[in-house]
Amino acid sequence: MGLLRGSASFSRYIVNGTPPEGYLDEYAQNITRYSFRGFDEYSDEDRSTGWVNIMNIFDASFDQKLFHIYPYLSLSLRVDTRKVPSSALKQHCLEAEHRIMVTENLDYMSKERRREIKEMTLSQLLKRAIPRTNTYDMIWNIKSSVLIFGSVSSRTCDEFAELFLKTFDLNLSPLFPYSLAAMGLSREGINTDRLDSIRPFDINGDSDGHT
Numbered sequence: 001m002g003l004l005r006g007s008a009s010f011s012r013y014i015v016n017g018t019p020p021e022g023y024l025d026e027y028a029q030n031i032t033r034y035s036f037r038g039f040d041e042y043s044d045e046d047r048s049t050g051w052v053n054i055m056n057i058f059d060a061s062f063d064q065k066l067f068h069i070y071p072y073l074s075l076s077l078r079v080d081t082r083k084v085p086s087s088a089l090k091q092h093c094l095e096a097e098h099r100i101m102v103t104e105n106l107d108y109m110s111k112e113r114r115r116e117i118k119e120m121t122l123s124q125l126l127k128r129a130i131p132r133t134n135t136y137d138m139i140w141n142i143k144s145s146v147l148i149f150g151s152v153s154s155r156t157c158d159e160f161a162e163l164f165l166k167t168f169d170l171n172l173s174p175l176f177p178y179s180l181a182a183m184g185l186s187r188e189g190i191n192t193d194r195l196d197s198i199r200p201f202d203i204n205g206d207s208d209g210h211t
Helices: 023-033 086-103 111-128 154-168 177-187 192-197
Strands: 011-016 047-052 072-081 132-141 146-149 171-174
Touching: 011 154, 023 154, 047 154, 072 154, 086 111, 132 154, 154 171
Parallel strands: none
Antiparallel strands: 011 146, 011 171, 047 072, 072 132, 132 146
């Protein structure tokens, strides 16, 4: 969620590779290309994602000054979802089935016909559903290649990594505490092999976890 507003859970990544020379113009075009569009009146999709301004979820204009202050590039991933309650879907399906059976003078309705009615009903109801909006902030330190993303949900993180690759043509790798420690030691010119000797510590027992 919002990294700039209060506490939040987040995932860390290392960006594999570096931006090309003169990357800002290219990135601005790609960010606009994959910006949040929302649902149109004919869409029966239940999920829509895209980039928005980190300071304003309704702004997808992406002036370079709004998302890039070197060495940081900051955006938000906006995710809108639409959902039809199962009870409402069931009720509307029953009404549609009854109406069709009366109109067509049917004594029996096949399973396939019921499935078609359910799909049609769901599509109609989704178009009327009010979307739920969530945003997840991204802060990328281009100089250090470390990126923070404001979600720990597997689905959201996977969607984010895929959109990031499409937008910036760079892959992400999860950054774990071991990796962070190795990076810190490397910056200090210390051999990272010493990390291999670290063992879990149990405050109620000895260093290898036995009491």
